[in-house]
Amino acid sequence: MLYFLQQLINGLTLGAMYGLIAIGYSMVYGIIGMINFAHGDIYMIGAFVTVIAFTTLGIVGITWMPLALMVVLLCAMLFTAAYGWTVERIAYRPLRGSFRLAPLISAIGMSIFLQNYVQVAQGANVKPLAPIITGGIQLGSDGSFSVGISYVQIMVIVLTTVLMAAFSFLIAKTPLGRAQRACEQDLKMAGLCGVNVDRTISTTFVLGAALAAVAGLMASLYYGVVDFFIGFLAGVKAFTAAVLGGIGSIPGAMLGGLLLGLIESFWSGYFSIEYKDVAAFGILVVVLIFLPTGLLGKPEIEKV
Amino acid sequence: MLQLEDVHTRYGNIEALKGVSVEVRQGEIVTIIGSNGAGKSTLLMTICGSPQAAAGRILLNGEDITRTAPYDIVHLGISQAPEGRRIFARMSVLENLQMGSVPSGGRHFEEDVQKVFTLFPRLKERINQRGGTLSGGEQQMLCIGRALMARPRLLLLDEPSLGIAPILVRQIFNAIVEINKEQGLTILLVEQNAFQALKIAHRAYVLSTGRVVMEGAGRELLANPEVRAAYLEGGQKEVA
Numbered sequence: 150m151l152y153f154l155q156q157l158i159n160g161l162t163l164g165a166m167y168g169l170i171a172i173g174y175s176m177v178y179g180i181i182g183m184i185n186f187a188h189g190d191i192y193m194i195g196a197f198v199t200v201i202a203f204t205t206l207g208i209v210g211i212t213w214m215p216l217a218l219m220v221v222l223l224c225a226m227l228f229t230a231a232y233g234w235t236v237e238r239i240a241y242r243p244l245r246g247s248f249r250l251a252p253l254i255s256a257i258g259m260s261i262f263l264q265n266y267v268q269v270a271q272g273a274n275v276k277p278l279a280p281i282i283t284g285g286i287q288l289g290s291d292g293s294f295s296v297g298i299s300y301v302q303i304m305v306i307v308l309t310t311v312l313m314a315a316f317s318f319l320i321a322k323t324p325l326g327r328a329q330r331a332c333e334q335d336l337k338m339a340g341l342c343g344v345n346v347d348r349t350i351s352t353t354f355v356l357g358a359a360l361a362a363v364a365g366l367m368a369s370l371y372y373g374v375v376d377f378f379i380g381f382l383a384g385v386k387a388f389t390a391a392v393l394g395g396i397g398s399i400p401g402a403m404l405g406g407l408l409l410g411l412i413e414s415f416w417s418g419y420f421s422i423e424y425k426d427v428a429a430f431g432i433l434v435v436v437l438i439f440l441p442t443g444l445l446g447k448p449e450i451e452k453v
Numbered sequence: 454m455l456q457l458e459d460v461h462t463r464y465g466n467i468e469a470l471k472g473v474s475v476e477v478r479q480g481e482i483v484t485i486i487g488s489n490g491a492g493k494s495t496l497l498m499t500i501c502g503s504p505q506a507a508a509g510r511i512l513l514n515g516e517d518i519t520r521t522a523p524y525d526i527v528h529l530g531i532s533q534a535p536e537g538r539r540i541f542a543r544m545s546v547l548e549n550l551q552m553g554s555v556p557s558g559g560r561h562f563e564e565d566v567q568k569v570f571t572l573f574p575r576l577k578e579r580i581n582q583r584g585g586t587l588s589g590g591e592q593q594m595l596c597i598g599r600a601l602m603a604r605p606r607l608l609l610l611d612e613p614s615l616g617i618a619p620i621l622v623r624q625i626f627n628a629i630v631e632i633n634k635e636q637g638l639t640i641l642l643v644e645q646n647a648f649q650a651l652k653i654a655h656r657a658y659v660l661s662t663g664r665v666v667m668e669g670a671g672r673e674l675l676a677n678p679e680v681r682a683a684y685l686e687g688g689q690k691e692v693a
Binding site for chain 1 (some may be wrong): 501504522523524527528532533535539541543544548551552553555556559599603677
């Protein structure tokens with residue numbers, strides 16, 4: 150039971166991070182129907198900004214943890230959002246209206262570019278980050294095994310919950326969110342209603358990148374290391390999460406992320422850690438066979 | 454109010470409009486009739502800048518809007534209830550109307566929404582229902598209501614009678630006449646249901662394969678034997 154609880158905590162932590170990245174994939178797919186393959190690398194940028202910002206704050210002498218964390222969070226979100234905005238502006242917008250594969254290829258190119266850019270600018274070595282948030286809470290022990298939740302894990306879960314609540318509110322209740330949903334349902338009609346479509350698409354990229362940046366911050370605190378290649382696997386996993394939940398659906402992305410995290414964690418805990426990716430992708434295959442639109446995806450049937 | 458001067462529109466290699474000149478004056482109902490594929494919807498979409506005209510000029514109160522972005526054109530006072538209604542299916546009736554009020558920034562929302570509900574009381578009963586679950590007629594009312602929420606100076610209507618029960622068609626045409634008479638709103642109406650459209654129109658144009666082949670007062674065209682043969686008595690004959 151204790152062991153189960155521990156895997157649950159680990160899985161939720163992992164799933165929270167996947168979910169935050171997956172939202173970016175899902176939103177962009179929903180609004181312009183493309184898979185933004187560079188999104189995983191946007192997350193990697195977020196992780197790097199985190200490391201750089203913490204190091205800089207350490208040099209300046211701001212070490213009071215809550216303040217440092219807030220400053221780094223803001224930095225990571227702002228810088229990464231700027232990257233997201235720029236990527237859309239440079240690599241995708243000029244291709245809007247051309248054939249469907251063009252932005253996809255451009256996205257792969259952007260992904261390779263970002264990886265190499267960071268490799269050149271920051272070096273190919275693994276960058277360690279000294280533990281900033283240490284310790285945790287012991288939840289129970291039966292002598293041989295003890296279960297605990299670290300403060301980093303608490304931070305990840307709480308921050309993700311808050312962000313997702315705020316984000317859901319933004320999408321469901323504000324004029325910005327309404328415009329976003331309108332563009333997602335019918336881009337042309339949204340334009341005819343007077344919505345600035347280009348700006349809404351940019352906003353989507355900015356929001357997605359900001360959430361990925363938070364995931365990047367969490368990952369660098371949780372694992373303590375970053376390198377220029379972490380975006381690839383995280384990107385593939387988050388994309389899987391988005392598809393699992395139903396791509397285009399934001400609650401689906403959150404759910405898919407959580408499930409994927411839990412599957413990986415339980416599989417590693419009870420079976421073998423080497424095959425955790427096989428398990429995750431295997432379950433994706435099974436879900437897609439029976440629910441081709443994913444768990445919360447909407448079939449494209451509408452009354453005419 | 455609105456002038457189209459020799460407007461050409463292309464979809465790839467296909468020229469859908471081959472030099473169309475149309476004028477709409479303040480306070481009028483102008484209708485454009487024509488068979489399937491004549492370019493009627495293209496004409497309305499070109500006015501809205503989506504797609505933009507390949508050649509020719511579109512003037513709104515003397516201002517050239519040929520190259521203006523679609524969302525800016527709405528802000529200049531042209532709003533459209535497009536072909537196929539294009540209701541936001543996964544949004545409530547209220548949210549659809551809120552989308553319509555984007556150009557006015559939602560400032561007169563309560564007042565405008567009441568006007569729409571007076572015109573189409575059915576929408577009020579359906580206010581929290583999803584757009585996609587409405588009947589065709591209700592969707593058309595919502596579509597026109599949404600366009601009115603923008604406080605347009607010129608309203609473009611694309612086949613409001615398509616696929617709708619006859620009793621609702623009459624209701625919708627009555628509403629069109631009402632907003633024209635009482636609010637003085639200028640209307641450009643595209644219809645295949647030529648009989649209904651010509652009855653309420655001050656002036657009309659007949660469009661055939663991308664060209665204006667005839668124009669005149671609504672009543673005049675209604676009495677014209679060629680128009681009757683081609684569009685009113687179930688005829689298939691094209692107007693030369």
